[in-house]
Amino acid sequence: MEPVQVGLLGLGTVGGGTVNVLKRNAQEIARRAGRGIEITHAAARDINKKRICDTDGIQLTVDPFEVVSNPYVDIVVELIGGDSLALELVMQAIDNGKHVVTANKALIAKHGNEIFAAAQKKGVMVAFEAAVAGGIPIIKAIREGLSGNQIKWLAGIINGTGNFILTEMRDKGRDFADVLKEAQELGYAEADPTFDVEGIDAAHKLTILASIAFGIPLQFEKAYTEGITTITRDDVSYAEELGYRIKHLGVSRKTEKGIELRVHPTLIPERRLIANVDGVMNAVLVNGDAVGPTLYYGAGAGDEPTASAVVADVVDVVRALTSDPENRVPHLAFQADALSDTPILSMDDVETAYYLRMNASDKPGVLAEVTKVLGDHDISIEAIIQKEPEGEKKEASVIMLTHQVLEKNMNDAISKIESLDAIHDQVTRIRMETLSSD
Numbered sequence: 001m002e003p004v005q006v007g008l009l010g011l012g013t014v015g016g017g018t019v020n021v022l023k024r025n026a027q028e029i030a031r032r033a034g035r036g037i038e039i040t041h042a043a044a045r046d047i048n049k050k051r052i053c054d055t056d057g058i059q060l061t062v063d064p065f066e067v068v069s070n071p072y073v074d075i076v077v078e079l080i081g082g083d084s085l086a087l088e089l090v091m092q093a094i095d096n097g098k099h100v101v102t103a104n105k106a107l108i109a110k111h112g113n114e115i116f117a118a119a120q121k122k123g124v125m126v127a128f129e130a131a132v133a134g135g136i137p138i139i140k141a142i143r144e145g146l147s148g149n150q151i152k153w154l155a156g157i158i159n160g161t162g163n164f165i166l167t168e169m170r171d172k173g174r175d176f177a178d179v180l181k182e183a184q185e186l187g188y189a190e191a192d193p194t195f196d197v198e199g200i201d202a203a204h205k206l207t208i209l210a211s212i213a214f215g216i217p218l219q220f221e222k223a224y225t226e227g228i229t230t231i232t233r234d235d236v237s238y239a240e241e242l243g244y245r246i247k248h249l250g251v252s253r254k255t256e257k258g259i260e261l262r263v264h265p266t267l268i269p270e271r272r273l274i275a276n277v278d279g280v281m282n283a284v285l286v287n288g289d290a291v292g293p294t295l296y297y298g299a300g301a302g303d304e305p306t307a308s309a310v311v312a313d314v315v316d317v318v319r320a321l322t323s324d325p326e327n328r329v330p331h332l333a334f335q336a337d338a339l340s341d342t343p344i345l346s347m348d349d350v351e352t353a354y355y356l357r358m359n360a361s362d363k364p365g366v367l368a369e370v371t372k373v374l375g376d377h378d379i380s381i382e383a384i385i386q387k388e389p390e391g392e393k394k395e396a397s398v399i400m401l402t403h404q405v406l407e408k409n410m411n412d413a414i415s416k417i418e419s420l421d422a423i424h425d426q427v428t429r430i431r432m433e434t435l436s437s438d
């Protein structure tokens with residue numbers, strides 16, 4: 001049988017990795033797919049640039065539309081990123097009857113509903129394993145491996161750059177900006193690194209995971225995002241003193257009222273395996289009613305780890321080329337006409353425990369004032385530590401852990417605490433998750 005012809009859009013880090021993996025493992029891959037797979041066409045902005053891969057045998061062009069319109073190309077692999085040109089190219093490829101593989105999380109999180117509807121109409125596949133957690137096959141695990149379960153919640157470290165920054169701050173006391181620069185040099189960070197540190201990249205990925213876990217349409221615009229830029233080295237070490245690690249988590253939980261969809265710094269008990277996922281590594285914890293908690297760990301970025309997921313998707317598409325479009329694995333795990341309208345909860349309705357840190361005048365009665373405000377808002381305190389003023393400073397740091405409370409009540413309490421004369425500056429708050437099996 002003739003090899004399947006693949007057209008690549010983008011020959012950067014992931015594109016180069018994909019060429020290398022497909023060439024190096026060609027024989028094994030053909031034995032798995034049942035046919036040879038060849039990258040025959042590729043589009044890149046600068047076709048003369050020095051690359052990490054050998055492009056011999058690949059017809060290069062600067063015009064990506066040439067690739068999506070080429071009649072010999074069976075599968076288009078989109079690796080250019082962004083969500084405007086990429087959307088145009090993917091829709092054009094679908095319209096031309098091509099199957100699509102993409103690593104583009106922003107594209108799927110923001111436009112996936114429209115892309116999948118068009119693909120379904122045309123009877124083509126759109127595969128996106130590499131869009132979430134790089135090389136970890138988390139989409140396949142949830143969509144296929146856990147399809148007998150009702151998923152209760154999932155929580156993940158799904159941005160390697162953010163995790164690298166928090167790890168280096170904790171282990172080496174390094175500064176935020178310095179670590180971010182290194183992540184950029186290593187090719188982990190997004191083109192706009194605020195996507196990494198403000199939680200937008202993680203929210204793209206979480207949106208996708210929540211849809212396949214709970215069978216809901218993609219709703220990126222309803223995801224709550226909070227970044228890690230306000231986390232200080234003091235917070236990291238106070239959390240450690242209390243037996244916790246701070247991780248930038250994406251959390252999605254199904255509750256009776258709706259589905260939580262939130263990315264924010266989170267204190268998690270240091271004994272949890274996921275609390276020990278360090279550096280640029282990613283991990284996703286998924287709790288199903290039948291299986292219980294399951295943990296998936298691996299490289300979330302980088303040329304060949306991401307290529308591993310891209311190539312697996314290409315193999316899946318090749319295996320399914322002869323199958324009836326109606327009987328393929330649905331894009332979002334649930335049949336397209338069986339998606340539910342369960343609402344995404346607003347943050348006001350989310351319940352979590354909290355870490356609070358405030359700078360207080362070091363005088364009698366201050367703690368009593370603060371605890372009264374918390375009590376008035378039905379907030380119960382689990383632990384308190386006070387750090388004595390250092391040097392000339394006349395203020396103490398007060399750190400509290402609370403039991404679970406409705407976010408709205410905590411917001412009200414924090415604004416009352418901040419209005420007390422004895423409290424200086426803003427109160428730092430970090431949500432806490434036990435990530436226990438219930």
Ligand code: HSE
Pocket residue numbers: 131133134158159160161162188189190196201300301302
């Ligand atoms: N910027 C992303 C990260 C790359 O750091 O995880 C992989 O999506």
